Every structure is written in structure tokens, then in C-alpha cells.
Amino acid sequence: MATYLEINKKQVNEEKWEEPFYLNMGPQHPSTHGVLRLFLELEGETIVNCTPIIGYLHRGVEKLGENLNYNQAIVLSDRLDYIASAANNTAFALAFEKLMGLEVPRRAKLLRTIVCEMARICNHLLWLATHALDIGAMTVFLYCFRDREWLLNIYEKICGARLTHTYVRVGGVRQDFTQEIIDELYKFTEEFPPRIYDYETLIDVNRIWLKRTKGIAVVPPEDAINLGLTGPCLRGSGIAYDVRKFRPYDAYGEVDFVVPTGKNGDTYDRYRVRMEELRQANSIIRQCLDKLPETEGEPVVAEDAPDLLMPERIKKPEPKPVPKKGVIFRGADVPVVPPGEAFAAIESPKGELSVYVVSDGSSKPWRLRVRTPSFVHISAIPYMTKNHMIADLIAIIGTLDIVLGDSDR
Amino acid sequence: MKILEKALLIEILKGLALTLRKMLFAKPVTIEYFDKVRPVPAPGFRGRHALVRDEKTGDTLCIACMRCVRVCPSKCINVEYEVDKETKKRKVVKYEIDALRCVYCGYCEEVCPVNAVVLTEWYEYVGLKREDLFFDKEKLLKNWDEFIATQKRPYLNPFWKPRGIPKKFLPAKKRQFTGV
Numbered sequence: 001m002a003t004y005l006e007i008n009k010k011q012v013n014e015e016k017w018e019e020p021f022y023l024n025m026g027p028q029h030p031s032t033h034g035v036l037r038l039f040l041e042l043e044g045e046t047i048v049n050c051t052p053i054i055g056y057l058h059r060g061v062e063k064l065g066e067n068l069n070y071n072q073a074i075v076l077s078d079r080l081d082y083i084a085s086a087a088n089n090t091a092f093a094l095a096f097e098k099l100m101g102l103e104v105p106r107r108a109k110l111l112r113t114i115v116c117e118m119a120r121i122c123n124h125l126l127w128l129a130t131h132a133l134d135i136g137a138m139t140v141f142l143y144c145f146r147d148r149e150w151l152l153n154i155y156e157k158i159c160g161a162r163l164t165h166t167y168v169r170v171g172g173v174r175q176d177f178t179q180e181i182i183d184e185l186y187k188f189t190e191e192f193p194p195r196i197y198d199y200e201t202l203i204d205v206n207r208i209w210l211k212r213t214k215g216i217a218v219v220p221p222e223d224a225i226n227l228g229l230t231g232p233c234l235r236g237s238g239i240a241y242d243v244r245k246f247r248p249y250d251a252y253g254e255v256d257f258v259v260p261t262g263k264n265g266d267t268y269d270r271y272r273v274r275m276e277e278l279r280q281a282n283s284i285i286r287q288c289l290d291k292l293p294e295t296e297g298e299p300v301v302a303e304d305a306p307d308l309l310m311p312e313r314i315k316k317p318e319p320k321p322v323p324k325k326g327v328i329f330r331g332a333d334v335p336v337v338p339p340g341e342a343f344a345a346i347e348s349p350k351g352e353l354s355v356y357v358v359s360d361g362s363s364k365p366w367r368l369r370v371r372t373p374s375f376v377h378i379s380a381i382p383y384m385t386k387n388h389m390i391a392d393l394i395a396i397i398g399t400l401d402i403v404l405g406d407s408d409r
Numbered sequence: 410m411k412i413l414e415k416a417l418l419i420e421i422l423k424g425l426a427l428t429l430r431k432m433l434f435a436k437p438v439t440i441e442y443f444d445k446v447r448p449v450p451a452p453g454f455r456g457r458h459a460l461v462r463d464e465k466t467g468d469t470l471c472i473a474c475m476r477c478v479r480v481c482p483s484k485c486i487n488v489e490y491e492v493d494k495e496t497k498k499r500k501v502v503k504y505e506i507d508a509l510r511c512v513y514c515g516y517c518e519e520v521c522p523v524n525a526v527v528l529t530e531w532y533e534y535v536g537l538k539r540e541d542l543f544f545d546k547e548k549l550l551k552n553w554d555e556f557i558a559t560q561k562r563p564y565l566n567p568f569w570k571p572r573g574i575p576k577k578f579l580p581a582k583k584r585q586f587t588g589v
């Protein structure tokens with residue numbers, strides 16, 4: 001990045017210049033939600049060009065996953081999108097199950113759906129809190145964190161961790177719910193909708209909020225598809241695409257929900273879509289909880305699922321009758337996991353998260369590829385910021401809902 | 410009507426009224442941590458590591474099967490053992506956990522066949538040096554003594570015997586386990 005440094009140096013030394021003003025924003029800027037660096041080309045206060053520079057949080061999750069076995073790789077997925085780690089766990093587990101040809105028990109499917117939707121509520125609450133704080137609404141921030149704390153406490157009861165759950169495992173989930181958790185979740189689903197109404201009272205028709213969000217970063221439907229946007233960003237542009245509806249996984253096929261869409265494709269519409277998703281997620285949790293008693297007593301892990309401690313190799317059993325003395329039996333290796341490839345996509349709170357895994361028969365994935373929504377959404381920043389003010393850039397980063405752990409991997 | 414609403418700042422006043430109502434009538438959710446309130450984590454919270462002390466022998470229950478070492482995703486457990494020549498039994502010489510490497514997934518306590526290792530519900534621990542968070546066998550046993558003094562007996566960690574898991578995944582000793 002020497003060129004950027006040279007340009008900056010030149011600007012300091014010269015008193016007057018004709019070329020546009022260059023500015024570095026980040027990677028330690030609080031409103032870039034992590035370590036995103038943006039190189040801006042300005043004309044006055046208007047952005048002419050914007051180059052996102054990523055990679056400050058690169059940990060090599062894909063390569064690390066190739067050195068761990070399938071159950072251990074799920075632990076890595078917690079650290080991708082650390083706000084909604086239950087959804088990441090599910091994506092990894094679904095791909096591995098497809099590879100191994102496992103059928104997950106219905107109770108485990110319902111439990112997974114519940115934790116995924118809880119992750120969606122957690123994520124959208126944190127998004128609303130920080131997005132509103134960036135734009136200038138402080139009270140919403142406090143209210144959202146109060147409610148998110150409640151969900152994190154429930155998570156703590158479910159799996160013993162608040163942020164990096166590792167709750168989903170290959171073939172099911174780690175642990176069953178207790179009656180106490182189910183009661184608490186019922187209480188949450190009852191008390192949560194009025195709270196969404198509270199947030200909306202604060203900012204839905206607030207004139208400052210409207211001025212900062214209406215008509216900002218408009219993405220027409222065709223451009224949204226071409227940019228590869230998914231999730232609420234795509235639905236805000238009016239395209240009702242949702243993996244949960246089109247390729248249902250887990251228990252989404254049996255629950256009833258609508259896919260909310262926007263009209264204009266601006267920041268305000270994306271905000272409305274996410275608020276509506278909060279209500280839908282709440283109702284999905286409720287429906288799954290109602291179905292839980294039907295599956296009482298079922299195991300939460302498939303019978304033929306691999307153990308947490310996967311064997312590194314399995315020897316073919318000795319043939320019967322035992323070969324006579326003097327004949328050496330060569331035990332060939334049986335593949336631990338059937339060789340082949342599998343692909344699974346889920347609707348994570350931020351967009352479409354997909355995992356592609358290739359197996360060569362050993363207990364470790366031969367190749368692991370993760371398509372994360374934040375990475376694709378960052379590539380849309382140059383398009384969306386064109387001819388906007390610097391102050392709007394904060395709103396645009398907020399509305400895309402990016403997490404740098406997700407994008408850099 | 411629209412102009413009147415705009416001039417009188419109706420929507421902003423509505424928001425302020427909500428804030429005022431919450432300020433006056435809602436119960437505060439913040440706590441005065443450490444001085445007044447010390448939150449108790451939920452059972453099964455994955456906190457500080459410990460090795461269960463066997464009350465009969467005063468030593469660890471560990472049989473050095475190395476399952477925890479092999480399942481650990483961050484490779485933070487180090488076990489060394491020696492084999493008794495007469496009884497052919499393994500005896501743990503070294504059991505070390507590097508808590509700074511640990512990712513607190515709880516796999517080790519789930520695969521342990523004798524429930525010797527545990528992530529306790531103890532969350533208030535710090536280290537001023539790196540060595541403070543490098544637990545060897547004595548430190549892990551001491552962690553257990555500190556932790557079990559605050560608990561009701563018999564103590565059963567949920568991850569020792571996860572709820573709703575088929576019997577196939579649990580060895581016989583784990584299935585019959587009722588707590589220490």
C-alpha cells in the first residue's frame with residue numbers, strides 16, 4: 001500500500017492540489033464494525049471512489065479446518081460470525097451430514113431451528129443497536145442490549161457458553177433442552193413483540209432517522225442480484241429470495257412464516273425488513289416450541305453419527321473364518337467418511353452462508369470452502385457509496401451488517 | 410394535519426415519552442457486579458478447568474486413555490504417563506492444560522470415559538503472568554477443591570452425561586454415573 005502512503009505524504013507537503021483528496025478510514029475506526037479499512041477518494045465531502053481493504057482479521061479458517069476432523073472443524077465455525085455462531089455451526093454440520101448421508105432426528109432438527117432463530121434475533125438486535133448508535137440514537141442501543149442479554153442468558157443455560165456455543169454437532173445437537181429452558185423461551189416469545197414495538201416508536205417515524213436513511217444507498221433489484229447481495233440486503237430491494245423457503249433445511253419446511261420484502265431498496269427499507277424478520281423469527285421459535293412435546297424422549301443425535309472423537313482410520317475387520325496359520329492378513333483401510341463432495345447453504349442472519357466440503361475418505365476434510373455473506377457485501381460498498389457524503393458511509397456500513405471475522409475468515 | 414404534526418414534533422415527543430416512562434417505571438436491569446451482586450452461571454457453564462480429585466486416593470481419576478488429548482481442537486492438553494510393569498496399568502505423570510490456548514468447547518469432558526476432567530462453573534479467574542493460566546496437575550486438582558467447596562453434593566456436570574444422547578455414545582461407566 002505504498003502508493004496510498006505516497007499520496008498522503010504529497011498532500012501534506014503541498015499547499016494546493018488539483019487532484020482529489022485521499023483519506024484513509026479505519027482499520028481502527030469504531031463505526032467500521034471491526035477492522036475494515038476504507039480508502040476514500042473525496043471531492044469536498046462527496047465520495048468519488050471508495051476501496052475497501054480487508055484481511056486484517058485473517059486466520060485461515062479454511063486451511064485450519066483441513067487439519068482438524070469433522071467435529072473439530074465445527075469449533076472453528078464459531079469464530080466466523082461470532083454474533084450468530086449457532087447459524088454457522090448449523091451450516092457446517094449440514095454439509096458434513098450430507099457428505100456422510102446422516103438423517104438427523106426430528107427433535108434435533110427442531111432444536112437447531114430454535115437456536116438458529118435465536119441467533120437471528122441476537123444478530124438483528126446487535127445490528128439495530130450499533131446501526132442506530134452510528135446514526136445517533138442512543139436509547140435504542142441500550143434497549144437492544146438489554147434484550148440481547150436475556151437471549152444470551154438462555155444460550156448459557158442451553159449449552160454453557162454465551163457467544164461461541166459449539167452447540168450443534170455432526171448428526172444432531174450436543175444436549176437436549178430442559179423444561180426450565182422451554183418455559184423461559186415461552187416467556188421470551190411472549191414478551192418480545194411489544195419490545196419490537198418500543199424500538200419502532202423510537203425510530204420508525206423519527207425525522208432524524210428518516211433523513212439519514214431514506215434514499216441512502218439505493219440498490220435496484222437487478223443491481224442487487226449482480227452484486228451478489230443476499231439476505232435482508234437483497235430482500236430490501238424487493239426480491240423475496242430466502243433459502244429457508246426455497247431449499248428448506250432442518251425444520252423450516254414445517255413451520256409457517258412470510259419473507260418480508262422492501263420496495264425502494266434503500267437503507268430504510270432494509271431496516272424495515274430486519275424489523276419484520278425479528279417478528280417472524282419470534283413466531284418460528286414459538287411454533288417450534290409448540291412442536292417439541294410431540295418428539296419428547298427422542299434422542300438428539302442420530303444413532304449412526306460419528307463419535308465426537310472420530311477415529312483417524314478404520315481397519316477392515318479380519319475375515320471369518322480366520323485364515324490359516326502362515327497366511328498374513330493385510331487389513332485394508334475402510335474410509336471413515338465416504339469420499340465425495342457435499343454442499344449446504346443456509347440463511348444465516350447476514351445472508352446466505354454456504355459450505356462446500358470435499359472428502360477423500362479420511363477423517364479430515366480434504367478441502368473446505370466457506371462462502372460468507374459479509375465478504376460479498378463488502379464488495380458492494382464501492383457501488384453503494386458512489387456520490388454519497390462521508391456521513392452516509394457510516395449508515396451504509398451499518399445497513400450492510402458486516403462482521404469482519406466473517407469476511408476475512 | 411401532517412403539517413401540524415410536523416410542527417409540534419409529535420413523533421419525537423412520543424419517543425421521549427416512552428423513554429421517560431421506562432425511566433420512571435421500569436425495573437433497572439443493570440447490576441452492581443462484585444460488590445453487591447455476584448451472578449451464578451447456569452449449570453454446565455464452561456469455565457475454569459479442573460481435574461476431579463478421587464476422595465479415596467486423593468489423586469486424580471484420570472486413567473491416561475488420551476481421548477481428551479486427541480479430541481481437543483486447539484491441542485491444549487498434554488498428558489504423559491508411565492505403565493506399571495506388574496499390573497499393566499497406566500499412571501498419569503503429567504497432566505497439563507494451557508488455558509490460554511483453550512477454546513472452551515467442552516469436548517474433553519464429553520469424551521472422558523471416567524469423568525476425570527471438567528470445565529467448572531467458575532468464571533472469576535485471572536492471571537497476571539502467562540504461567541498463572543498454565544495449569545499443571547497440582548493446580549488443576551486445587552481448582553477442583555476450590556470449586557467443589559462452593560457446590561452442593563453430589564455434583565454432576567451436564568456435559569459428563571449430556572441430556573438426550575443415545576446410549577451408544579456413552580461408555581458404561583458414564584451411563585451409571587450419578588455425581589461426585
